[in-house]
Amino acid sequence: MSEKRTEISEIGEFGLIDHLNEKIKIRHTSTLKGIGDDAAVIESGDHVKVVTTDLLLEGVHFDLSYAPLTHVGFKAVAVNISDVAAMNAIPKQITVSIALSNRFSVEAVDALYSGINAAADHYGVDVVGGDTTASRSGLVISVTAIGEAKKEQIAYRSGAKENDIICVTGDLGGALVGLQILEREKQVFMSNPDMKPELEKYQIVTARQLRPEARMDIIHELRELEVIPTSMMDISDGLASELFHICKASKVGVTIYEDKLPIDKQTYDTAVELGLDPITCVLNGGEDYELLFTIDQKDFLKLEKHPDIHFIGHVTKEEDGKYLVTKSGTAAQLKAQGWKHF
Ligand SMILES: Nc1ncnc2c1ncn2[C@@H]1O[C@H](COP(=O)(O)OP(=O)(O)O)[C@@H](O)[C@H]1O
Ligand SMILES: Cc1ncc(C[n+]2csc(CCOP(=O)(O)OP(=O)(O)O)c2C)c(N)n1
Numbered sequence: 001m002s003e004k005r006t007e008i009s010e011i012g013e014f015g016l017i018d019h020l021n022e023k024i025k026i027r028h029t030s031t032l033k034g035i036g037d038d039a040a041v042i043e044s045g046d047h048v049k050v051v052t053t054d055l056l057l058e059g060v061h062f063d064l065s066y067a068p069l070t071h072v073g074f075k076a077v078a079v080n081i082s083d084v085a086a087m088n089a090i091p092k093q094i095t096v097s098i099a100l101s102n103r104f105s106v107e108a109v110d111a112l113y114s115g116i117n118a119a120a121d122h123y124g125v126d127v128v129g130g131d132t133t134a135s136r137s138g139l140v141i142s143v144t145a146i147g148e149a150k151k152e153q154i155a156y157r158s159g160a161k162e163n164d165i166i167c168v169t170g171d172l173g174g175a176l177v178g179l180q181i182l183e184r185e186k187q188v189f190m191s192n193p194d195m196k197p198e199l200e201k202y203q204i205v206t207a208r209q210l211r212p213e214a215r216m217d218i219i220h221e222l223r224e225l226e227v228i229p230t231s232m233m234d235i236s237d238g239l240a241s242e243l244f245h246i247c248k249a250s251k252v253g254v255t256i257y258e259d260k261l262p263i264d265k266q267t268y269d270t271a272v273e274l275g276l277d278p279i280t281c282v283l284n285g286g287e288d289y290e291l292l293f294t295i296d297q298k299d300f301l302k303l304e305k306h307p308d309i310h311f312i313g314h315v316t317k318e319e320d321g322k323y324l325v326t327k328s329g330t331a332a333q334l335k336a337q338g339w340k341h342f
């Protein structure tokens, strides 16, 4: 009899994490939150620490034929800072681990670290350690970020409640559209190396892909305005997929409105040029690293005039489901079709 074999694709990334979590036991009361949010939350004196880690692999997260090493270094840090921001915490330290194949020189590692150090400077964090090994399959970077907050400031995915307002920062879909442009220009270059890539027209979207920004500016502004989101997460896999996580963790439903979804003009125009539906890019494009959060209605007036926070819908009862109200006024069931690793 052969042993049972289950393909990871049968349960997917989140199914696999849930499966692993079933056998993980929490031993310390200082572990306030383990697996299941943007970062773990650990009690530490009169504050809490948040800890998060994200891995970037050559070929999966970046392609060195168009991503400069310095941008890859910056992005590896920024995506982790984004998870600290998503907890409503302030980042303080990072560790950086790298695996290098013999393709990489000291100068190449210097280029990678110029981006890492620029990000550490930009976000005000100390690089306090890491690990270095050989790799048989290109470049791997793993960053862990540690942040701090007061216990009552932490915003979990699980705190959204009926009638809360759903907010999104910045604009969405740019990173996906930027990736499509970079891939298109790579194909053109591979079929004819004399062709120069035409990228000037697409600077906003390619920058969204290559050098994303974590929205720490918004976290500082929310503190100044004394607003603590009832729930929050960052958008790494796509808005629709992240809304599903908030709904699951908070046991709520959502209604969002197509005409409220934020999209940049260059993202819109480029999506159309590529034959993509701009709204699908906004809902399912990954790697925007904007913040998705919910606020109590009493806080709306404090944020109403903010130029970079968009109110896209409201929280409903779990049994009311997850809906997108289209421009024509029809309610369509929201589908989570974000980035899939498996
Ligand atoms: N292999 C793993 N073992 C333990 N926990 C994991 C593993 N992979 C992911 N997690 C945890 O699962 C949760 C969701 O992870 P992920 O979807 O990657 O979050 P994010 O998009 O915020 O990085 C997080 O709490 C993360 O720490
Ligand atoms: C070469 C290349 N292929 C594909 C992508 C697109 N991509 C890779 S990972 C990802 C989703 C986010 O990464 P993940 O590891 O799931 O981050 P997390 O959700 O854990 O923060 C996307 C959209 C890319 N950026 N570069």
Ligand SMILES: [Mg+2]
Binding pocket: 053, 054, 055
């Ligand atoms: Mg992750």
